[in-house]
C-alpha cells in the first residue's frame with residue numbers, strides 16, 4: 809500500500825480546473841458563428857438529352873447519358 813501511495817503522489821496533487829467558457833454565447837454571436845455553415849447548392853446544368861438538372865462532369869442520373877453518349 810505504501811508503494812502505491814508514493815507513486816500516486818507525483819504531480820497529481822495539483823488541482824486542475826477544466827477549461828470552461830466564461831459567458832454564455834449570445835444568440836447574436838452564435839448566429840454569427842453559424843453564418844458560414846450554410847452549404848452552397850451544387851452547380852446544376854440541364855441534361856442535353858432529357859433536360860433534367862445534372863451536375864457538371866457527371867453522367868445524367870435520369871437517362872444515364874454523358875456528353876450525348878449513353879453509358
Ligand SMILES: [Zn+2]
Nearest residue numbers: 855858868871
Ligand atoms: Zn438526362
